[in-house]
Amino acid sequence: MSAIAVVSGGTRGIGLAFSRRLVKLGYEVVALYRSDARAAAAAADEVGAMLHPVRLDVGDPAAVATATAALLATYGAPTVLVNNAGVNVDRPFLEMTSQDWHRVLDTNLSGVFHLTRALAPAMLDTGRDGAIVNIGATTGIRPRRNGVNYCASKAGLLQLTKCLALELAPRIRVNCLIPGMTETEELVTRFRLDDPVARAAVTAEIPRDRIGTVEEIADALEFLVGPGSGYLTGQKLIVDGGQFMW
Helix, strand or coil: CCCEEEEEECHHHHHHHHHHHHCCCCCCCEEECCCHHHHHHHHHHHHCCEEEEEEECCCCCCHHHHHHHHHHHHHCCCEEEEECCCCCCCCCCCHHHHHHHHHHHHHHHHHHHHHHHHHHHHEEEEEHHHHCCCCCCCHCCCCCCHHHHHHHHHHHHHHHHHHHHHHHHHCEEEEEEEEECCCCHHHHHHCCCHHHHHHHHHHHCCCCCEEECCCHHHHHHHHCCHHHCCCCCEEEEEEEECCCCC
């Protein structure tokens, strides 16, 4: 029987790269997605029978409880949990609504709490070592304009990571992986990276002089869930080509 991994936001972008890599490492992956059924179906077709897309809004605690009970009954306890699901709703602070605030916090921070709380007891009960990787953002450390909700959610995630690392030790290691500028469809659209001038302006701020690939972020995930990081917990790993040297 294959070891089980759960990846939220696991059917698109960096999350899909995580799912692919975990399957390559021999995991059977339950890839959670919120709404894009077409992308989930495409991911399942691409990756194959070891990928199981499951529709779930991690920001809904009742839905998380129901879905994780079914997941545990069907697949058993995961060895790896990757909390990757996240949303952006950017707006100047003085124009931001309560709905904008809660939508982002509910997914990016509370969603990690709900999903980890639902799965960690079963992970501990196996008696095996496990790994939880929370996917952060550089804006959890350095603020930006028009993203107070997103920045706050990712800053909170860093502290949540440390608290979980303390409370789930020694059996489960918990770390935060922070990608820098990474070549995804969303990033290309957001930063107009299909425009050579805009791309050059972005890469000029990166010592490696290029934008990272999803495979490079998956390399970091592979390290964090593997034996090479067996003495690493409660830490943040920034993979950003040297753009932010914190």
